Amino acid sequence: MTVAVSPANAAGARRIDTPVVLVAAAGIFALVLACFSIIDLRQALLALVGVGFGYVMYQASFSFAGGWRAAITEGRTASIRAQMLAIGLAAIAIMPLLEQGSVFGQTLTGAVGPIGVSLMVGSLLFGFGMQLGGGCASGTLFTVGGGSTRMLLTLAFFITGALIGTAHLPWWSAQWNLGVVQPARDWGVLPALLLQLAGLALVFVLARRWEQRKRQKVASILQPPADGPALRPLERLWRGYWPLALASVLLALLSVANLLLAGQPWSVTFAFNLWGAKLAGLLGIDVASWEYWTWSMPAQALDGPVLAESTSVTNFGLILGALLAAGLAGRFAPVTRIPLGSALAAIAGGLLMGYGARLAFGCNVGALFSGLASGSLHGWVWFALAFIGSLAGVRARRWFGLES
Amino acid sequence: MNGTFNPARWVLLILLLLVVLGVVLDTRDALEYGPVSALRTQEVLDEEGGAGGFCGFAPCGMPLECN
Numbered sequence: 106m107t108v109a110v111s112p113a114n115a116a117g118a119r120r121i122d123t124p125v126v127l128v129a130a131a132g133i134f135a136l137v138l139a140c141f142s143i144i145d146l147r148q149a150l151l152a153l154v155g156v157g158f159g160y161v162m163y164q165a166s167f168s169f170a171g172g173w174r175a176a177i178t179e180g181r182t183a184s185i186r187a188q189m190l191a192i193g194l195a196a197i198a199i200m201p202l203l204e205q206g207s208v209f210g211q212t213l214t215g216a217v218g219p220i221g222v223s224l225m226v227g228s229l230l231f232g233f234g235m236q237l238g239g240g241c242a243s244g245t246l247f248t249v250g251g252g253s254t255r256m257l258l259t260l261a262f263f264i265t266g267a268l269i270g271t272a273h274l275p276w277w278s279a280q281w282n283l284g285v286v287q288p289a290r291d292w293g294v295l296p297a298l299l300l301q302l303a304g305l306a307l308v309f310v311l312a313r314r315w316e317q318r319k320r321q322k323v324a325s326i327l328q329p330p331a332d333g334p335a336l337r338p339l340e341r342l343w344r345g346y347w348p349l350a351l352a353s354v355l356l357a358l359l360s361v362a363n364l365l366l367a368g369q370p371w372s373v374t375f376a377f378n379l380w381g382a383k384l385a386g387l388l389g390i391d392v393a394s395w396e397y398w399t400w401s402m403p404a405q406a407l408d409g410p411v412l413a414e415s416t417s418v419t420n421f422g423l424i425l426g427a428l429l430a431a432g433l434a435g436r437f438a439p440v441t442r443i444p445l446g447s448a449l450a451a452i453a454g455g456l457l458m459g460y461g462a463r464l465a466f467g468c469n470v471g472a473l474f475s476g477l478a479s480g481s482l483h484g485w486v487w488f489a490l491a492f493i494g495s496l497a498g499v500r501a502r503r504w505f506g507l508e509s
Numbered sequence: 510m511n512g513t514f515n516p517a518r519w520v521l522l523i524l525l526l527l528v529v530l531g532v533v534l535d536t537r538d539a540l541e542y543g544p545v546s547a548l549r550t551q552e553v554l555d556e557e558g559g560a561g562g563f564c565g566f567a568p569c570g571m572p573l574e575c576n
Contacts, residue, residue, distance in 0.1 A: 368549045
């Protein structure tokens with residue numbers, strides 16, 4: 106991932122950036138208070154879950170796009186192994202919960218999607234775009250929170266691409282598809298969960314072997330990154346450089362909390378549709394007449410405030426959590442100058458990711474992380490095709506003068 | 510960056526304030542029509558406007574048929 110505030114570049118002795126911490130703390134307080142007073146306690150807790158996502162991802166540099174690129178170009182697979190661990194841990198809790206149907210009076214719905222042309226085209230586009238954009242959906246948000254101005258550009262065009270995707274999704278979703286495939290429905294939750302864990306373990310082992318072959322040694326995900334400064338364990342709480350395995354455990358716990366509070370697993374890009382539609386409305390574009398925005402949930406979301414919609418709340422929290430982490434770690438250092446090639450890559454990547462995420466029924470979070478944790482087969486198809494798209498995307502980075 | 514002027518920090522602060530303003534206005538508009546409830550608590554509506562036509566939504570918001 107292209108992170109302007111990469112922990113690997115940070116010197117050992119950075120001070121807490123007090124103004125940034127104060128702005129982040131004020132923002133978190135305002136968000137939680139607004140959600141609690143206007144919506145309900147669950148929404149306020151969801152905001153805090155979002156803060157947790159952002160804080161953990163930033164402090165551990167937990168990335169999908171950068172992790173996949175490191176595996177492709179350098180044979181470093183720690184991020185991929187950490188992703189598999191996080192998804193596996195989340196699946197252990199989420200699949201049985203989904204089987205129950207409801208918990209604490211909240212109906213639970215999995216992150217499922219049909220397997221078909223729309224998913225295949227969308228995931229290929231997303232994988233390609235995330236290498237140009239320099240981050241996936243969650244990565245874009247947490248690096249924006251961490252102060253990356255380039256990723257603001259990616260985010261703006263991610264939202265634009267997602268909105269365009271909503272104009273075309275009804276057509277794409279009417280093309281050939283197998284429907285939703287959830288092995289748990291036919292075989293029961295335990296065999297399906299074991300099969301899911303076996304698949305994740307297989308990817309983990311293959312990634313480990315790939316690193317051994319390419320680098321003759323394997324970096325442990327249990328240890329802090331080797332290129333970080335020496336820090337006391339407690340100091341790492343705010344200075345970062347967390348072991349990836351710790352982030353995996355925390356992200357799995359947060360994703361379960363997300364499911365219990367929101368009734369749906371962690372998701373990011375539905376909010377981008379909504380933000381894009383609201384902004385388009387301000388420009389006089391009649392989005393409400395588009396077929397997608399006449400469907401039940403999108404129509405209701407468009408009618409209401411963004412604070413009533415779960416993914417918007419967790420996304421706001423995620424950005425603020427990353428901002429807080431960057432301030433505490435003393436690594437909030439935005440730059441204004443973005444090379445033209447890099448800016449063009451951010452624009453193209455953002456558009457492709459937004460459009461691709463819509464067609465693919467989610468991004469690296471909604472389709473990959475939550476799709477696999479929900480036991481939906483579309484998550485595996487998304488994974489395979491987005492990875493192929495990433496292989497092409499890594500090569501395409503050279504067109505824009507970016508390093509592979 | 511402590512103690513040094515960085516225009517990018519101010520640009521980001523202004524952007525953050527604009528987002529806050531947008532959310533405040535969006536929420537105020539919604540509150541004009543009465544109390545607001547979370548989207549997750551609202552009934553799923555089918556094409557005719559009746560309740561319970563679908564069995565949930567894909568993460569993109571696409572309604573999923575019950576079968």
